Amino acid sequence: MRLTDNVAIITGASQGLGLGIARRLAREGARLVICARSADRGQAALQELLGLGAEARFLAVDLADPVSTSALVHFTLGEFGRIDILVNNAQTMKPWVPSASEEVDEHLRVMMATGLGASLRLMREVMPSMRSRHWGRIVNVGSLNARQGAKYSLAYNVTKAAIEALTRTAAAEWGRFGISVNTILPAGMSPATEAYIAANPNMANFPHFPMKRTGDPEEDIGGAVLGLVSAHTGYITGQSIFVDGGVFLRMMRQSHEMFAPQS
C-alpha cells in the first residue's frame, strides 16, 4: 500500500468520480475524510470505504457555505492531525441553458461559489499543514467542457476553466513549499455520463473514444489521481492532465476517415 502515511480530503465523494477516487486512495491505505451535501449518500459512501478496510470519516457540508471549508479542515485536523492530499472534486450542477438566457448569471454565481470559491478556500486552509512538512499534493477536477465550446453549459465551462487557472497560479506560488497542484480533466462513468448513455444507447460502447470505453471511476480516474498524489510524481506541477482515454485528441468526425482502412 502506497499511501499509509497520508491523510486525504476528497470533496463531493459520495458518488461518481469522487467516490471512485476515494475508493482508489482507500485501497492504498490513505486515511480519508470525504464530504458531500447529502448525509444519506455520504453515509452510504462511507460504509463502502470502511468496507475496503479504510480509516475514513464523512462530514455532511454544503461547500457553498463559506464556513464549510474551515469546518472540514478543522474536522480533518482533529481526527487525523494532518492533511497531505486534497482532491477538489465537488461541483454544484445546474441545468444546461442557452448562453443567451439570463439564468446563466445565477448559475455562474452558484457554480463558481462551490467549484472555484470552495476549492480556493480549501487549498488556502490546508496549505499550512502541507507546508509544515514540505510535502503536499492537490488535485483539482476540471472538465473537457472548459476546453471546448460545449453548448448550453457556459457557467460550468467557465467555472472549470477558472479551476485550471487557479491550479497554475497556486502551483507557481506554492512549489517552494513542496506542494504540487494539478488539474485532471476526466472522462468517466459519472452520474451525468450514465444519464447520457441511458438517453443515447447507441453511444454505450463509446465508439468515439480511442480506447473504446469511458473511464472507470476507480481504476482509471482514481488511478490517475493516485499517480499524481504519489511520492514519485512531485516534479509534475501546475499541469492540466486529460484522463479521458484520448477522446479530446479528436474533434468531430473528419471527412478523411470515411476513406480509412476498416479494422
Next chain:
Amino acid sequence: MTSKSLAGLLKDRSALIVGDDEIAAGVASAFELADAQVTTFKHRILTSPGSTADALLREAFAAHRGTLDILAVFPAAPPPPARLEDLALSGIEEQVMNDVRETATWIQAALPSMQNNGGRILIGGSRYGPNVDRYLAGYSAAMGALHGLVRACAAEWGRFQITCNMLVPVAATAEYRVYQSRFAQEAAELLEQLPLHRVGDPVFDIGGAAIFLASEDSRFVTGQIIYADGGQSLTGALLEPTPQRLQSG
C-alpha cells in the same frame, strides 16, 4: 523521495528503453528501482545500414520473448544553437528524419509485442516542441513533429489499450551543470523562478514521472504531454511583481 518508495511500482513489467542520454539512463534506473525488468538500447538504429537495423530491432525485442509492457524512446540531444537564417536545410531535414523516423520505427516494431495485452509508450520530448526558444529551429520542428506522432499513435492504438504519451523533462543533466558552472548567477535566478525551486533529478523526478506514465495509474491517460519540469511550463516571459511589492511573502 527515496529509492525505497519506488519499490514494486512496476513489478512484473518489462520495459525497453531506447536512448543514450542522462534522461534515458535516469528513467532506466528508476524503472529498475521500481522492480521492472529493464532492457536498455543505446544505438541509433537508422544510422545503421538496413540489414543491421533489422537485426538490432530483433535483438532488442528478443529479450522480451514476444511481450513488452513499456517502450520508452528518448531522442538525441539538441544540436548547437544556430540562427534560423543560417541553418542548412539538409540539417533541418536530418534532425526531423533522425528523431521522427527513429521513434516511429521503434513504435511500429513494438506493436506486435503490445497489441494483445496493452502497453505503455513514452516518448521523450522537449519544451522546444510545444513551446519555443530561439536558435533551435530544426530541433523545435522535430519535437513538434514527435508530438504529432504521439497523438496519432494514441488516437489509433487506444483500441489495443496502448497509451502513448510524451514526457518533457527539466533535469540536472551535464548540459545544466556546465551552464551552472559558467553562469552561476543566471542559474541561481533560473532556480528562483522555477516554482519548485530545484532542477529535476533524472532518476527520482524524471524517472518518477516516467513511472507514472508506465504504470497502471495512467491507464486512461493518452496522447498527452506530461511536463516533469518543476512547473517551468507555468512560467512565462511576463512581468512578475517583485517581492517588495507584495503585502506578504
